[in-house]
Amino acid sequence: MLRLDSLGQGYGDHPVLHDITLTVPDGQLLCVVGPSGCGKSTLLRTVAGLLPVREGTVSVDGAPVSGVPDRLAVVFQDYGRSLYPWLPVRENVALPLRRRGLGRAERREQAELMLERVGLRGAGRRYPWQLSGGMQQRVAIARALVCRPSLLLMDEPFGSLDAQTREDLEDLLLEVHESEGATIVFVTHDIDESVYVGDRVVVLSAGPGSRVVLDLPVGLPGKRDQIATRGLPEFVALRAEIGRAVRS
Amino acid sequence: MKRGRAAASRGALLRWTVLATAIAAWQLTTRTHPSVYFPPPTDIARHTHTLWFSGPPTHAFLTPAATENILPSLARMTTGFVIAAIAGIALGTALGRSRRAHALCNPVLQFARAVPPPALVPVFVVLLDFGTRMQVASIVFSAVWPVLINTADGVRNTDPLRVDVAAVLRLNRTERLRFLFLPSALPRIFAGLRLSLSLCLVLMVFSELLPGTANGIGFTLTDAQSRSDLLTVWAALVLLGALGYVLNTVLLAVEKRLLGRGDR
Ligand SMILES: Nc1ncnc2c1ncn2[C@@H]1O[C@H](COP(=O)(O)OP(=O)(O)OP(=O)(O)O)[C@@H](O)[C@H]1O
């Protein structure tokens, strides 16, 4: 369980987040939306233990965050830069497995399996800079998923993908979420996407000093389906409500 | 790709043509205006060959003069370069990792780098007396700074996002060095190594010019000069130029191999 309790965050004397209180139960897929520059990435970096907490508390499974929590994975917004260009794709993906005490062959095998799942079969020997932007993004996702995290933070992970790949990866994310049951915090600026993948959507106001302006459970009937779900009246209503909150 | 290769070979052809033309011009001028101080290239080449490279095949065609002078020089230089490289990379990494240590040591480093390297030699003569130890020490203490400073800069300028990635991936200290800091600093490390290599050559010759030296290319140079054997002086100069060129080419090849074509 992830808990933020009156979290305040900022850089220097520039306030970014103000009094954020959120509880994310185990296994929930929480979407965070908000205008550009409102502090979504800052929120994730704080939860990841990369930025010291300024005010309030952040705790994972009851323990206050100081340093990177256990079994955490992050897909950074700047996915291209977050890969190590001097390592082949397969080694990049296998990197998180070092902490798991696996042998070399096993690490490689798991990395290849995960690459296959994100649709990058056979790309393991290539280098990140030999891949397209969308392929690099999928490598970053594979690297995050490979160690079966219990808390997964994703910062606009499908940002620069074409519609088709994006939908495929949204469904892959839902599938992984269902099978692994990880808690996921998913940042996006795409309102449709937040309703489609999220169990719950939180809207942050424009900064400085952003706060939560809307906290909405997404109760859509039936299994998610790219065509059918997006046509549901409930989907349309949720989208409109979130859209109004983002614009307010 | 093909076009690139064709352009590259055209470039190489052009470079060699310029070199050949320069040598031809030298040859022509020295033939038409003979001078004892400037022997023609053909004479220098012939002399170089008889002096060093006319030995038996069993000795890789090296003459005793070559094994007694070129090899010790090379040994001093390689020893000095290897020590300087290892020490420079190790200390540079340590400095690059610690903001505090870097802030404290930076003025000292800039000072050490600013001292003209040959000026250090007398210090080592006093400390260690003439001989190989003094020569290697002079080489090391001159060549270590460029590697050290460049490594520290390279490590320090590692993309902070990639440092965050390492933290999230929970890489330990050694893994961070191996997968993040060293690869990321590698282009800078090689820039330092290239500078160091040329300094090694300079210091090798310079330290061998001093009294108390019994062999080496620098010794050959002073010895020939004292006998007014200008042909040998020229041969040694050509040899040093060729040596510098070959060593630099080898280093570039290693760099190319290690760095690949990856952008970082
Ligand atoms: N390292 C930093 N130093 C100083 N200010 C920063 C830093 N990083 C971000 N900021 C500021 O903090 C605010 C929030 O930035 P953040 O990156 O969290 O926004 P975001 O919601 O992720 O935006 P986007 O949707 O464009 O990614 C911005 O005003 C930004 O200028």
Ligand SMILES: [Mg+2]
């Ligand atoms: Mg962001």
